[in-house]
Amino acid sequence: MTLQTQTQAKMHQNKNQNNLQHIPVLLDEVLKYLDPQPGNSYLDLTAGYGGHAEAVLGCAGSLSPVVLVDRDQAAIAQLKQKFSGKNGVEIRNQDFLTAAGELYAAKRQFDLILADLGTSSPHLNEGQRGFAIKTEGPLDMRMDQSQDLTAETIVNTYSEAALTDLLRRYGEEPKAAAIARAIINYRPFTSTTELALVVARVWPGHYRVHPATRTFQALRIAVNDELYLLEHSLPLWFDLLAPSGRIVVISFHSLEDRLVKRALQAESGERYDAQLKLLTKHPVTPSPSEVVHNPRARSAKLRAAVKINKKGNSHAYTGKK
Numbered sequence: 101m102t103l104q105t106q107t108q109a110k111m112h113q114n115k116n117q118n119n120l121q122h123i124p125v126l127l128d129e130v131l132k133y134l135d136p137q138p139g140n141s142y143l144d145l146t147a148g149y150g151g152h153a154e155a156v157l158g159c160a161g162s163l164s165p166v167v168l169v170d171r172d173q174a175a176i177a178q179l180k181q182k183f184s185g186k187n188g189v190e191i192r193n194q195d196f197l198t199a200a201g202e203l204y205a206a207k208r209q210f211d212l213i214l215a216d217l218g219t220s221s222p223h224l225n226e227g228q229r230g231f232a233i234k235t236e237g238p239l240d241m242r243m244d245q246s247q248d249l250t251a252e253t254i255v256n257t258y259s260e261a262a263l264t265d266l267l268r269r270y271g272e273e274p275k276a277a278a279i280a281r282a283i284i285n286y287r288p289f290t291s292t293t294e295l296a297l298v299v300a301r302v303w304p305g306h307y308r309v310h311p312a313t314r315t316f317q318a319l320r321i322a323v324n325d326e327l328y329l330l331e332h333s334l335p336l337w338f339d340l341l342a343p344s345g346r347i348v349v350i351s352f353h354s355l356e357d358r359l360v361k362r363a364l365q366a367e368s369g370e371r372y373d374a375q376l377k378l379l380t381k382h383p384v385t386p387s388p389s390e391v392v393h394n395p396r397a398r399s400a401k402l403r404a405a406v407k408i409n410k411k412g413n414s415h416a417y418t419g420k421k
């Protein structure tokens with residue numbers, strides 16, 4: 101039984117008892133491409149509930165230092181519980197662009213870097229967080245609950261043109277204009293399920309995937325400024341890699357994967373100054389059995405690279421916009 105299958109089986113058992121369970125995706129593949137060795141330094145940019153971090157630590161026996169980053173306060177509380185008392189573990193409640201900028205300014209380098217992007221299962225399972233289409237909750241969708249912007253503000257105050265643009269850009273929604281019109285007609289909205297119902301009316305009929313999925317994705321990306329943070333972080337992450345260091349990035353939708361693919365390609369290949377060598381020619385996707393155990397894994401794509409050349413301080417940190 102692989103480590104992934106053991107972890108999945110254990111977490112699947114507990115899943116219904118605890119909404120805070122998050123099953124780490126592509127775990128065996130993450131371990132294969134990171135290839136943790138005793139004494140390696142490790143930066144987890146989206147540490148979440150610590151599933152990957154725990155396995156990476158377990159695989160290497162000892163890692164030092166370990167830096168765990170997450171912008172979500174609930175995840176940070178869990179990480180503190182899980183890793184309290186472990187020597188050399190630093191937990192940072194920050195978005196990964198800010199964290200990478202500060203680590204870079206402090207001239208830190210890491211042998212292993214992991215970014216497992218997107219939402220965690222607790223985000224989707226807890227109605228109160230406002231990410232779930234089918235569970236009633238406030239239209240929140242903030243990963244960092246200390247920020248002001250929520251999905252409710254966007255839905256209830258943005259113009260029809262702005263909503264259409266947002267749905268097209270971040271949701272790749274074919275009926276963006278019709279959904280934006282429906283939102284304007286029915287607002288104000290206070291709950292996730294009200295919004296999902298109105299979007300579903302624009303897409304009558306039965307669908308395998310809920311017709312509001314693209315709208316919810318677009319709102320979530322906008323609320324959390326996900327693509328801006330990712331695009332501006334990737335070059336910094338490469339700079340934070342120590343010589344021969346390895347980076348693994350897991351994305352969950354095509355907009356994210358496109359940014360990851362482009363950033364990796366821009367720093368690799370037959371260039372005299374290439375910093376990276378790709379370890380994955382094509383993105384690695386989960387096996388059918390992983391998807392059965394953990395349906396959330398179905399859209400995951402993993403890309404990995406190794407640092408072959410230290411280019412130096414090539415990407416100046418300019419901070420968040």
Ligand SMILES: C[S@@+](CC[C@H](N)C(=O)[O-])C[C@H]1O[C@@H](n2cnc3c(N)ncnc32)[C@H](O)[C@@H]1O
Pocket residue numbers: 122123124125145146147148149150151152153169170171172175194195196197216217218219220221243329
């Ligand atoms: C898929 S989960 C990671 C789960 C983790 N690998 C585990 O095994 O438990 C993604 C996490 O990334 C965090 N996150 C997403 N975007 C972030 C960002 N820009 N900066 C920091 N954390 C972020 C989310 O709050 C969430 O906890």
